[in-house]
Structure formats: structure tokens, C-alpha cells
Amino acid sequence: ICFPERVRASEITLPPEWDDDERMNFMFSDFNENRDVNTTDWDSKMDFWTALILKGCRDRGTVCVSLQELNKTFRRKEKSPLGLATVIRSMARCGKIQRESEFAANVDCGWLSWGVGLLLVKPLKWTFSTLLGSSQVPLEESFVVIELVKEKAAELLKVYRGSEFASRSILSFQELCTLSSDVCADESTLCMALLQLQRDKQVTVSLHDGEKIVKFCQPGQAQVSLVSDVDMGIYQLQRSEKLLEERVEKLGLEADKCREEARVLLREGKKSQALRCLRGRKRVEKRADGLFAKLESIRGILDRIAQSQTDKTVIQAYQAGVSALRLSLKDVTVERAESLVDQIQELCDTQDEVNQTISSGVNGADADIDELEEELKCLLEESKPDSVSGLPEVPTKGLRPSGEPGLPGTDLLSSLPEELNKLTLTDSGGHFQISLSLSLSLSLSPLSLSLSLSLSLSLSQFHVALLA
Numbered sequence: 001i002c003f004p005e006r007v008r009a010s011e012i013t014l015p016p017e018w019d020d021d022e023r024m025n026f027m028f029s030d031f032n033e034n035r036d037v038n039t040t041d042w043d044s045k046m047d048f049w050t051a052l053i054l055k056g057c058r059d060r061g062t063v064c065v066s067l068q069e070l071n072k073t074f075r076r077k078e079k080s081p082l083g084l085a086t087v088i089r090s091m092a093r094c095g096k097i098q099r100e101s102e103f104a105a106n107v108d109c110g111w112l113s114w115g116v117g118l119l120l121v122k123p124l125k126w127t128f129s130t131l132l133g134s135s136q137v138p139l140e141e142s143f144v145v146i147e148l149v150k151e152k153a154a155e156l157l158k159v160y161r162g163s164e165f166a167s168r169s170i171l172s173f174q175e176l177c178t179l180s181s182d183v184c185a186d187e188s189t190l191c192m193a194l195l196q197l198q199r200d201k202q203v204t205v206s207l208h209d210g211e212k213i214v215k216f217c218q219p220g221q222a223q224v225s226l227v228s229d230v231d232m233g234i235y236q237l238q239r240s241e242k243l244l245e246e247r248v249e250k251l252g253l254e255a256d257k258c259r260e261e262a263r264v265l266l267r268e269g270k271k272s273q274a275l276r277c278l279r280g281r282k283r284v285e286k287r288a289d290g291l292f293a294k295l296e297s298i299r300g301i302l303d304r305i306a307q308s309q310t311d312k313t314v315i316q317a318y319q320a321g322v323s324a325l326r327l328s329l330k331d332v333t334v335e336r337a338e339s340l341v342d343q344i345q346e347l348c349d350t351q352d353e354v355n356q357t358i359s360s361g362v363n364g365a366d367a368d369i370d371e372l373e374e375e376l377k378c379l380l381e382e383s384k385p386d387s388v389s390g391l392p393e394v395p396t397k398g399l400r401p402s403g404e405p406g407l408p409g410t411d412l413l414s415s416l417p418e419e420l421n422k423l424t425l426t427d428s429g430g431h432f433q434i435s436l437s438l439s440l441s442l443s444l445s446p447l448s449l450s451l452s453l454s455l456s457l458s459l460s461q462f463h464v465a466l467l468a
Helices: 021-028 039-060 067-073 084-093 100-105 109-113 128-133 146-161 173-179 187-199 229-267 271-328 334-382 409-414 416-420
Strands: 064-066 097-099 142-145 170-172 203-208 211-216 424-428 431-444 447-460
Touching: 021 039, 039 064, 039 067, 039 084, 039 142, 039 146, 064 067, 064 187, 067 084, 084 097, 084 142, 097 100, 100 142, 100 187, 142 146, 146 173, 146 187, 170 173, 170 229, 173 187, 173 211, 187 203, 229 271
Parallel strands: none
Antiparallel strands: 064 142, 097 142, 170 211, 203 211, 424 431, 431 447
16 A cells, blocks of 8 residues: 655744744753743743644644654754653643554554554553653654544545445455545554544444454444444455456456457458457457356345345334334324314304304494494584575686786776677666676785676666667
């Protein structure tokens, strides 16, 4: 398995003050034995190296550190920091790092028998309290950075669920190494991430027939279950399917190669050799057809297993639904339901009667209101004043604008012929009575006035000649 090369120490991004000699001389000096002498300087130096160790691990893509590696990584002008051992003890005391052996032992003792490449799970030679009390930290002792291993575990789980293997619950360790080559810098980092996932109950690792396999927790499960015989049977079928697919593909390429060779030999005039190539191609195709038939059988079995698992899930859901329904209908009977329905109907009838009673009362009140309104209308009609008789009618012609004379002389003269036609002649004992009624409309701003003028002329001893 090929993992990416580790990032070199020279490629780690160092802080800006790394080039400040005065500042670095202080940081590279050893810690005081008593922190209380100068807590500010002590804490400042501790925070600087703690943050730089975490950043260096992230840049390298690893989750483990050792004192020997840190001395080499942070070497400056042929000098190594003198207080890194104190930093490691402080980080261990705070729970930020943990010895690799202890980290593995706290998860599962089965991991101790792995013997995986770069992962060297050493026996517990000394307890953690010895580490905290000792002034010496072994140079080669490997420590796991808890924060970083949790991040790697989450990344590994995300890569698995987004890959083509997500539908398979079991993967071989070799397949997982290939899948995680872009996430884990080396095999040790992968093992630490798997240890963290196993601690979180997201994976379980076991050894079958000398092969390490990893089972992942599937969506919808709270934690991963142990590897069962059914899981191993499915895993063997999936491996057989993959192997047959590779062989069928290889035979297909071989058949194409035989066909191409036969074509070349035929062009060269070597008919007998071309014929042998074609016979070889037929044999290869026959073998490929047989393997393909077996492959289809395995695929059919896997489909049936998947269908059976789906059916099992559905049956479990049905069973849970029946149990819940039975529990919810525990105190429900037909007689009780009929009694409740009768009570509801009785209450509804009572409510209808109440509503009808209320509605009838409201109608009577409306009738009283109608009578009162009729009486009020009569009173209003009686209180109207009598109309004044004898007054002239209101003129229907529009009033003249303000400022114009009400009735110019020319208008009066021009209207006389029409008024003369309205003359009435009466005989009164030798006298003639002529009555002329003139109606004048005067517009005096801001008041408008209408006048009715009656003119009576008595003509005595005059000869009146009327012309038609």
C-alpha cells in the first residue's frame, strides 16, 4: 500500500517570530523547575510550543509525535529546544496527548495482536503516573494527539461513506488502506484513526483466516455490531464477485488480443497460424462465458440476500407497529366506543336546542326594533313644516356669473314681444283691464333674487286696436 510521503520539517509553516533571535532564545531555553517563580513567562512558553506541535502535526498529516521527532523538526541554527520534554509532560497531564500503547490498550486488547507495519504497540512498561512523575521522557516513545486523531477518524468515516464501498459493511484492511491514502499520511495514522472509531463504536476490527477485516456502522444504526457468520458469508460472496469480474475482464482482453493477432497473421498470409489464434480466441470466450454465468449467479444470490434483509427490516417494522397498536388499543372496546358516540350525539342535540333558543330570542328583539323604527319615521313626517303656498317657482335657468347685470335693458326689450302675447283683456263696464305679468331674474352677487311683477293697466275711453 502506497501512502503519501510525510511532509518534511522544512516545509512546516513556522510562526513569524521564528526569525527573531531574541524571542527564540527565550523560547528555546528550558523551563524553570518552579512555575510559580514567573507564571507569565512559563505559560507563554508552554502555549507557544503546544500550539506549534499541533500545527506541525497537521502540516505533516500525522496524529503521533515523539520527543526525538520534535527535536529534529524544530531544530534552529543547530540547536534544539530544551523544554520540549516539559511540554510533553504538561500535554499528557492535561489529556491532550496519550501514549500510543496506552491509547491502543484502552480500546480493545484484540488490537495488540495486529503487528501492523509502523504501528508498534509496546507493552505497558510503566504506568501513566510514572510518566507524570519522571523528569525523563523516552526519545522514541510515541504519543497520540487526541484532538488530531478524532479529526482523522471523522475524515476517514466521511471518505468511506462517500465512496463506492459505502454499500458494503465489511472491507479488508488492504482495501481500506487504498481508500484512505489521501486522508492518512501513513499506516500508523490509519490505525490510530481506526482505534478512535472503534472507541466510538463506529467500526469493529477482527481477524478471519489470517486476514484483517473492518466492519463499519451502517446509517440508521447507533453502533456497529459484531461480525457475524452472515456478514462473513456476504463478504466472501462480494470478494468472489470482484474476483470473477476481474477474470472476466482479463479474458475479454485476451480474446480481443487473439482476434487482433489473427488479423495480423492473415494479412501476412499465415492462414494456419491465424486459424490457431481464432481457435484460441474461441476457447477464451468459452471460459469467459462460463465465468460470467457464475458471476451472474453470485450477483443473483447477493440480490436475494439484500432483498431478504429488506424484508426482515419491513417485518420488524410491522411487528413494532402491531405492538404499538395493540398497546394503544389496550383500553378501547366497541361498547365503550358506542357509549362515547351516544354521549357525543346527545351533547350535540343539546347544543342545537340551545342555539335555537338563542336565535328565537334574537328574532323577537329584531321585531321590536322594526316597530320602533316605524314609529320614529312617523314622528319625523309629522314634524316637517307645511309648505308655503303662493311663492313663485324656483327658476330653472342657470344663474349669471357674479359681476354681470341681472337683467340688461336690451334683454328686457327683446323679451317684451313674448310677454305681450301673454296679455289678457277683460271687460269691466266700459273699461278694459289689461294684465301683464313679468318675471325678472336678477343675479346680485353674492345673492340671487327672483322677482315676479304684475302690471295692471286700466284703459278708459280709449280705443284699443288689437292687431293679430
